[in-house]
Amino acid sequence: MRSKLTLALVAGLIGAAALPAVCAAQTNGISLQPPSEIVGPLEAQARESWRQDIAQVATPAEGCFQATYPSVIWHQVACREITAHAHPVPHFHLPGAAQTAGNGNDYTLQTGSLITQTVGTFPTVTGVTSEKGVGVAAYGGGGILGTNEYSLQINSSFSSTTSACKGHSGCTVWQQFVYAPDYEVQGSAAVFMQYWLIGYGGTRCPSGWGSDGAGDCYKNSAAATAPDVPATQLANVKLSGTVAAGGKDTVVFTNGTTAYSSSGNDSVLYLATVWKESEFNVVGNAGGSEAEFNSGSSITVKVAVSDGSSSAPSCVADSGTTGESNNLNLGSCTASSGSTPSIQFTESN
Template structure:
């Protein structure tokens, strides 16, 4: 569906939703819960708005925010992020338990055509009452640890090379679209992209990149600030990553009725030239850490793409790229075609 058609439909939904069907509490001792009741029509309008904001391009590079029901991005301040810890791709170390998701043991969506956008959601979240980020011994116990410390990541594979490697033999590119609570400032989250040149080699990384000491180079994009969202509310969030050859790459995080985005030039890694594999999950917050959910947690994970095709993609096991993990056991994975081909799988403990 074309973007202008989506906006028109969204405007209609919002207009209908803002009628008195958004029920006010009756007078005379009604509960606060009744006062904040959201009608089914209103929730449909909000869901359509979240979908639209994942699709609507920001007017330029930088950081932006939009608030329902507006579909206009408003520029906000960006801040530079120095990686608080250096996440290590999973092929360096295998530290998590074999059954846990992440650290390589994850499903990925594999497309036969180039991915222009990937959108990650959690269609069902049940039984989640707590989550704690913990260190993994094989990664030195690093990461941002404690209650509600996790990250949402959409990751490319690390098997492709572009001119960003500057001819270094064996070098590949890897890009992450990230939402991370408390990444730099306690009490607020960062929405950003992290760029990697894997096996760049040598002792000197390109200007602006740091070295992990193992031949890899990495840096963060500018970040936009978003609120810390408790892990119990994963069903309310959406993360998307988009790329444009010769243009900009953008990460968008939506939570309820607010959207946050950060964008930068695709020429950092030229991901738009090679992106055919996507991974999405909730995992530890940097440093190879693990997101540990309470027993009885059940999460459905969905990754949908725009790739110029209506053919169902492949869902491939044991092919994730991030070093972070969670303590959930992977269930079965299904695929679907259509305007936004997707994979969907469950994970629980």
């Protein structure tokens, strides 16, 4: 899911991921997984500390890795190449009109300093008993649709250019860090990054890049394989995206006591030189689709960053950069200062 502004906004894209020692099975299209293990408060805190720590530990090389609590050592695993599903950027919506989250209508965290890491979590999830991916007419009804079809996305903005644009006038870079169930294989999720050269021009993209036919170029990183996590367990997951100038960009997905990651060179887009805005949310799984939650659902979204500052960031409305959406209405947004400045908001129906 990705987005771009051409007086009217356009759309986004997606990915896939992983989870613990228990793999989800698929029966009649429904992802089955045991409920979360019940542990005492001290153990729960230890596991949460581990999830925070493992996202800070750099992988030893480019590629895919896995770590299991309580170890903070990444072990290399096989990557898989995945089809770079292109997805639409946000379509124009009327300011002030009632809007559910996504398709441009989302809060983003904006800071004056360069972001080196963004962490997305759902501190509180209540009333969620079901979710399904549904097609959106404005996007041709595309996407990965059905029960428990959604994606988690951390998205940069597409307002800056880098040398990756090779001097093409009007070209900007956009990067997504993604977890997506059933991305290509039923019952298997993918954790990966998708790279975009927005407004690169024409249909002639750099070697190895695909074209969306509208002047934009895209490609995926290698993907780490992970099981599907039912949407009812969003409170247990965490997604992070890390960049390093002259080094590696990494996406890490954790669920319970297992972490999955995929790393690639920052030189694909040079995002580390321009990253000052982050969007995180649960939205449809590709193709401009929508994640439709049952009535009575309420999800708190937290977006935290490391940017070398302790100042509170800005919480900016209507600045999302993905065409995918959900059916939840955005509440108010608050920003907090600290060692990891953050924004937090609730969305519900």
